[in-house]
Amino acid sequence: MSDKAEVAVSYDVDNEFFRLWLDRRMNYTCAVFDDTDDLDAAQVAKLDVLYRYGHVRPDSRVLDIGCGWGANLEYLAVDRGVREAHGITLSEAQHAEIVRRNLPGVTASCVDYRDYVPPVRFDTIMSICMIEHVCTPQQARAGEAVARYRDYFRRAWEWSRPGAHFALQCILRNRAPRLAADIREIGWVTYQIFPGGITPRMEDIVQAVNPYWEIVEVRTRREDYRRTCEHWRSRLRGHADEIRRRWGDHLLADYDRYLTACIRAFEMHYQSLAQWSLRRIDEI
Amino acid sequence: MSTEELLALIRTGIADVTGRPAPALDIDTGIEALGLDSLQTLELVSWAEERLAIRVPDEELATVRSIGDLTGALSARLPGEPR
């Protein structure tokens, strides 16, 4: 699993840096372009899908595991009038941003999910591209991935009420790259941009949800993630001068390289994305 | 192709991928003990696939932990070989 220092490498660069090229609310995950080509609208469309998958209602208590800078929490509180939404992140910078937003009914903790002690049981669990941090490449190689993911699903089960739903979004490791250059670029992103993490394979998740959660719906969105990364990269390039001036050439070059590798990875089916609607199995 | 021939091929591949001479190995040698991370393992498999003109399914790659797993996955795909 990514530890706090590794999470800081990925997310504590500088909130102002990410604000320049993510959407308005700073979703750092795949958007849904079914009916739009606008990044802001597509990020709302993504959160609409997960809202439905999580069977959220205005009087629900929602937990967002790995909540980033609070895009989904803000959507729940502001667009949907959800009464109570709590987020957990391991990034200090993200936590500070959520506190700064001062959203009605929203609370957040900066804590490792394995140390989290919920004050109440939740009606809905949401987790958007956080499970990528749950297993290290070494653990995956040692055959421990399913056990790691199952532990995460067990915790979510314990933190939720009977009848709860879980809206999950995650990147999938799909076809293995065979071209040396592609293997190297994926390796560079894995170790330099997201140290300590690896994307799960779909069959790992299918095994790991048992015996806690029933898979009700799954939808893959490989092309949506390619488009999301293209938006991010063109916005990054659009701010190239400012980024160079404020953070140096290196950061710009690294993030351009990383987003370029992701676009290629989605194009080549090395990676895909899945959205899952899970229903709690109450009698286990 | 015999197991010995496959092992020799894999040693050449390891040297190619890591840029270092490959140590002695047998089917019980763990991939990690050879100092290969998961990406280098992938490079090694791709290298061997290319030489042998075969393709190992992705889900099998994910479970390769020892040299024996690798020779097994490769030889199962070679034409005319008993499994």
Ligand SMILES: C[S@@+](CC[C@H](N)C(=O)[O-])C[C@H]1O[C@@H](n2cnc3c(N)ncnc32)[C@H](O)[C@@H]1O
């Ligand atoms: C790719 S970001 C996604 C953020 C957000 N869900 C979004 O859609 O923008 C992954 C998130 O997982 C969080 N995370 C990673 N490891 C964690 C851990 N062990 N405990 C809690 N949060 C963690 C990171 O802090 C980050 O907020």
